[in-house]
Amino acid sequence: MSPSMTRQQQLVVAVAVLASFVAFLDGSIVNVALPAISRELGGGLTTQQWTVDAYLITLGALILLAGSVSDAYGRILVLRIGLIGFAVASVAIALAPDPVLLIVARAVQGAAGAFLVPSSLALITSSIRGPLQAQAIGVWTALTTAATIAGPVVGGLFVDYLSWRWAFVVNVVPIVITLWLLPRLEVRDERRAGASIDWLGAFLCTLGLGGMVFALIEQPNLGWSSTAIWLPLVLGIALFAAFLWRQGTVRNPIxxxxxxxxxxxxxxxxxxxxxxxxxxxxxxxxxxxxxxxxxxxxxxxxxxxxxxxxxxxxxxxxxxxxxxxxxxxxxxxxxxxxxxxxxxxxxxxxxxxxxxxxxxxxxxxxxxxxxxxxxxxxxxxxxxxxxxxxxxxxxxxxxxxxxxxxxxxxxxxxxxxxxxxxxxxxxxxxxxxxxxxxxxxxxxxxxxxxxxxxxxxxxxxxxxx
The missing domain is CATH 1.20.1250.20 (MFS general substrate transporter like domains)
Incomplete structure (x- = not known):
């Protein structure tokens, strides 16, 4: 890291990198762990799809909300909540005895992950100005990209020589380090006065995406004529349409x-x-x-x-x-x-x-x-x-x-x-x-x-x- 940055600026970048690193690492680990998960827990291709999509549903639906929450309640607080949630979910995944609990834990992990990446970047942009900001973002990009390289290899080693479960527990190490560093930041956690959060919009988006994705994944098993398929699909489309309509009318849209x-x-x-x-x-x-x-x-x-x-x-x-x-x-x-x-x-x-x-x-x-x-x-x-x-x-x-x-x-x-x-x-x-x-x-x-x-x-x- 460049010596032109102060120690506090270096610490900000370190916290931002570590906080995002776990989300990038997990996203690249999971693909190599899927066959082992399916072999141990059963469920075949459907389990593999839901292991990926349960994470992406909550991550994709809540990442917009995360920006609003970060502005309203402070980036460091949001980072701390996201890190703790990600750690708890990672341990729950490692202990999951069946596909259902694994998928639920993956959804929780995605929700926590949604609060990590935007908040970590916002911490950099709000704390470091001028040319050093571009340098800091460059360091963040390079090191989080390294996580996408390390993920498949680390995950593969755990799967081959220990268990796929350990591939998720490894997330806890950088999380503990980040939580230890957070109190050492001297950055003021600014909060936007009068900020409001569109919780209903986030709720409509999450349920809308969830209904549509459930129908697409389970349709090969149950068929389009099944009420368990077309009803979630129709409701999902309606709720997501309501989300889009609301974003055009609410005062502070996500x-x-x-x-x-x-x-x-x-x-x-x-x-x-x-x-x-x-x-x-x-x-x-x-x-x-x-x-x-x-x-x-x-x-x-x-x-x-x-x-x-x-x-x-x-x-x-x-x-x-x-x-x-x-x-x-x-x-x-x-x-x-x-x-x-x-x-x-x-x-x-x-x-x-x-x-x-x-x-x-x-x-x-x-x-x-x-x-x-x-x-x-x-x-x-x-x-x-x-x-x-x-x-x-x-x-x-x-x-x-x-x-x-x-x-x-x-x-x-x-x-x-x-x-x-x-x-x-x-x-x-x-x-x-x-x-x-x-x-x-x-x-x-x-x-x-x-x-x-x-x-x-x-x-x-x-x-x-």
Whole structure:
């Protein structure tokens, strides 16, 4: 960390990184643990889907609310509550005797996780100003990205040599360290006077998403004619529609619909929905199939996707600089199309499995496309909104990404044809490629590069045209 930061600023960054680290670590651990969870607790593909989606439902639905709660009650208080909740839920997951209790604990964990990432970033932006703020966010991004690398490998080692349960208990270590550091912060926990929270909106959003996802996951088992399917689906749609209506009328919405009047913002979020839906599908399917279909150990399955993440880390900052000079549209168009090509390379996976020739080329091409896409996508969305609203803009984009992953995983049975065998794996690869291509097309048609002032510095930006 740069010596130009004070000790307190370094401590703020350390707390923010550790608080977010557990959420990123858990999100990347779970995919390699899914086959072992299913083997021990039963439930097959449905248990695996709900293990992922129970977390994403509460995370996606409550991450917007978390910003309002953080402003109203203070970021440090919210961080402390989120950390304690995440630790308790992680221990409950590790002790779960059956799929139902595991899924309930995962939902609680997602709710706690929703309060960690926005609050940790808000702690940085409210405590560190000027050039050091960009440096602090860069450190936060690099170290939390490292969690996505460590997660599959750490999870795989625990699954192979101890138990999948220990893969969740490991979250408690950084949480305890963070809780020990929090009282040592000298940052004043500011609270917005007169702030109000749309609790009803959060309730409608959570139940609406839950009803729709339940129907999508359980439909292959019960059929569309079952009351247990169509009733939650209809109620879920109605409640989510009520949530959207309320966000247009309530004084302090958790989802400000006015943001979607900005072209680059709504277009970027639509591209996000396609791209991050595809990323969730790819991560789930590759993590599970490499173990259940190809016979790799959990550790090797975790290591299999590391080339993709390493390329993301190496390329992101460089591509971000280029996108700042020439605009994000080209990168947001080409990147997803490159990832689509990488997904299609997985069609070479056959009965006689060979990682080096059948999977590694896909991981490399996919990582190249991901590195081209991520930084310009984030810059286009946040750059479209005035700086004082960048926090809520970031929260909305994060929620869109989570909900997109949630819906795609809920539809997994339909995508793979009911079974994640070799044919299902190929079907998922094609679906991933189609979603990525859609993201590239949306970006090409909708994103506009910033208008430049000829007299300004070459790196200056103005509002999107």
């Amino acid at each position: 989802l400000p619909l006015g943001l979607f009047r900005v072209r680059n913002f709504w277009t970027g979020n639509l591209a996000t929905a396609f791209i991050y839906g595809a990323l969730s599908l790819n991560g789930f399917v590759v993590g599970v199939y490499l173990q259940q279909g190809a016979g790799l150990t959990a550790t090797l399955a975790g290591l299999a996707s590391m080339p993709t993440t390493l390329l993301l880390i190496v390329l992101s900052s460089r591509v971000g600089v280029l996108a700042g000079r020439i605009g994000p549209r080209l990168f947001m168009t080409v990147g997803p199309l490159v990832m689509a090509a990488g997904s299609l390379l997985l069609l070479t996976v056959g009965v006689d499995f060979d990682y080096w020739w059948q999977v590694l080329p896909s991981m490399l091409v996919f990582g190249l496309g991901l590195g081209i896409t991520v930084a310009p996508l984030t810059a286009a969305i946040l750059g479209a909104i005035e700086p004082e609203r960048s926090g809520i803009a970031s929260a909305v984009n994060n929620a869109v990404a989570r909900v997109a992953g949630l819906i795609v995983i809920a539809m997994l049975a339909a995508i793979v044809g009911g079974s994640l065998d070799l044919e299902g794996f190929h079907r998922a690869a094609i679906a991933t490629a189609a979603l990525m291509a859609a993201g590239g097309v949306v970006s090409f048609l909708g994103i506009r590069n910033p208008v430049r002032d000829p007299g300004a510095d070459s790196d200056a930006r103005s509002a999107p045209r």
